[in-house]
Amino acid sequence: MSKLRVAVLGAKGRIGSEAVRAVEAAEDLELVAALGRGDKLETLVEAEAQVVVELTNPGAVMGNLDFCVRHGIHAVVGTTGWTDDRLAQLHTSLAASPEVGVLIAPNFSIGAVLTMQFAQQAARFFESVEVIELHHPNKADAPSGTAARTAQLIAAARKEAGSAPQPDATTTALDGARGADVDGIPVHSVRLRGLLAHQEVLLGGEGETLTIRHDSLHHSSFMPGILLGVRRVVTTPGLTMGLENFLDLG
Amino acid sequence: MSKLRVAVLGAKGRIGSEAVRAVEAAEDLELVAALGRGDKLETLVEAEAQVVVELTNPGAVMGNLDFCVRHGIHAVVGTTGWTDDRLAQLHTSLAASPEVGVLIAPNFSIGAVLTMQFAQQAARFFESVEVIELHHPNKADAPSGTAARTAQLIAAARKEAGSAPQPDATTTALDGARGADVDGIPVHSVRLRGLLAHQEVLLGGEGETLTIRHDSLHHSSFMPGILLGVRRVVTTPGLTMGLENFLDLG
Amino acid sequence: MSKLRVAVLGAKGRIGSEAVRAVEAAEDLELVAALGRGDKLETLVEAEAQVVVELTNPGAVMGNLDFCVRHGIHAVVGTTGWTDDRLAQLHTSLAASPEVGVLIAPNFSIGAVLTMQFAQQAARFFESVEVIELHHPNKADAPSGTAARTAQLIAAARKEAGSAPQPDATTTALDGARGADVDGIPVHSVRLRGLLAHQEVLLGGEGETLTIRHDSLHHSSFMPGILLGVRRVVTTPGLTMGLENFLDLG
């Protein structure tokens, strides 16, 4: 079987250099180009790249994707900064090259994506749901973006299912004890030296609880998700938003 | 909206009496009969029961279901002891009453069922999977039936996905340290005073882990699953094996 | 060996009736009296009680203890409502009967007491400490009294050790995300159906974390602590505040 020809854009960055190594180590993939700032996109065509992994920055991503789509090169995109305008522009590019696939994913950690999926699926079966996220103390925002997003997805799933409000008889509370309220879901943020990035979704019903916990110990956790994206995007024309669509969960 | 007319068979048992209370407490259900040992099945017809909750014993269940199916009464069955012969016999009954629905479920805890489903779905994305189950010290078997079943489902999912064997460099081990081997999945059984019934599925990949934990604190945890079965079985003709089929998981 | 002669005051209450059973079940103890509301204290003398377990109410406890101390009967006290005035009054009683021992304990769960002790001992060795307490959703106060007390003890231990303030780079936070502030220790309160009473102390330092978790599943968890108090109070004259003093922790 011939190997899939892969290029990495943003190959000198922290995640990019890790992606280079991951592609090189994969038996079914061949790294044909690793481009950094200033390198020419034409290299992708000369190298006959079939898929790019786009890990640059919001200032570069639109030009890179436009080039790839026009040249029939599929793309797995980790760069952020997507607005409605940008998405519309990408849709226009793709309409002219309907055989090309693009995956944009805010999170390539399969564990994080599964945690969100499972939390959404389980949320309507339990009376109570809360989220605890735990990070190193150098983090600037609380709760984490992932925890806020998880809580929003849970809240939406409960709304759709017509779930009752969560039971809570608290009448006397210290400020902050019951956490932040994200669409009705309490979210608690712990900041502790020695931790990296961790999240727990706690679901409780009559006589039982279900806990889904994700521990992220290294950004190498993004690699299996990026490689899975690379392998799947080549047979998935058009725009796909979110790695969960490639996990065949149901 | 008229209420669904529900009867409980085995209504004097520990789970049965709890089911009686749960049906009575549900606003959309009406308890029309609660039968114990020696009570006549004709009562079900007189009471115009639409669904029975069958919580008796292997010696009584076949006769009870035969009666119900012939009289067009749907059934949610928690009684165990199902063999291929018994299932074949039930299929024959149902063939003659194609409008009747029967749900047989080995476990009505929604948390336990979701744990198994999520573990199966996640198993192929991680290099390593192990199961830890923790119970009170009066339990006679190790591992628990639920843990063994969970491990079998995980192993089957990995086999289907073509997963590699789990990494394990152990060369020097005390007997038993690495747990029991259930189809290649290590299962560890903890027996501790103060515990009831708990199970953790640990999944690990490059730089991250995902943990799914179920804590069962009371057999009242079966009630939401039984009621969900009652509501769904009336519109699901034929035989359904396992509550997971009613959870709309994907 | 002759058995220790034990009486229970408040024997009809939830904890009291459990204490009656626990004393009866202990091989080295003999239940000689079980008094409820309206029963005469003289029974204690006639029954030759050596120790009472005092589980009544703030309105009755002072009279009960005064009687016991005067008659040379040791006491293990779970009744709450102790003020400085009441303690002073008890000290006066005890001064006149210096051979009598009284143990007053706000919490007889050995697990809860050890959690507080260990948290205090460990607190000065870690940069970060936070407390998460998790209870059923019918609880009125947040955080729990035990969690607030635990945080205060941790804060006091860190102050005494001259610990630096906890690292926390949070600059953007939703209200409540970082929990309640109890003497500088963040405390998070989770309220979830299916839970009973649980508490986690998380301590984090360079490259490692230590977690101490207490799960309370039944008020029978008070019994081992009450029996330990009974056995020790007879050889511990004077007033002892807190079960931790009987645990020989260092």
Next chain:
Amino acid sequence: MSKLRVAVLGAKGRIGSEAVRAVEAAEDLELVAALGRGDKLETLVEAEAQVVVELTNPGAVMGNLDFCVRHGIHAVVGTTGWTDDRLAQLHTSLAASPEVGVLIAPNFSIGAVLTMQFAQQAARFFESVEVIELHHPNKADAPSGTAARTAQLIAAARKEAGSAPQPDATTTALDGARGADVDGIPVHSVRLRGLLAHQEVLLGGEGETLTIRHDSLHHSSFMPGILLGVRRVVTTPGLTMGLENFLDLG
């Protein structure tokens, strides 16, 4: 206040180079020498080192300590391979220099040391104790040395307290399900990609459980313990075995 003058032996190794950085970063310590293989010990005298951190190998440690003790230099020793003969030889050296302090510690992680201490202290109060250790899958031995040591300490504490055997009604078990037996304490070893080094001690009694968990995410977790040893060894003449003796736990 003048700074304590510290030298590192084995300064090129993984832990040694980390120790060099940690000493340099500490405000109350001054790094006066960092010796690798082949460097002369006389440097320690010329640099007027007051304490050495000994992180070399079993072949070098005895000569290094003999030199230090003779020259009045205190030592904190992480090198392993201590036999009764070697300890006797060190005692002889120290007898001739009674003002010198030497700390030998098998583990400088304060979290690991506290876990063992707390487990020992708590063990006699609970009917059941089990240990779960979880590591990366490249580990060769199961259980880990730390888990085996923890179980031995727990077993010794229970024997001294006259604890009853652990309750366990298991009659039907798969091989290995109940873990390894270390002096009567079940120990379970999990090997999972994504993990580093983790250990849980679970203690269970009537109606409650206590869990002590240590997560080690980086060998930098040894540094606080090494620095604490450096500061304390200068005022603790003679040989001290184990960091726990410097933690003032009781």
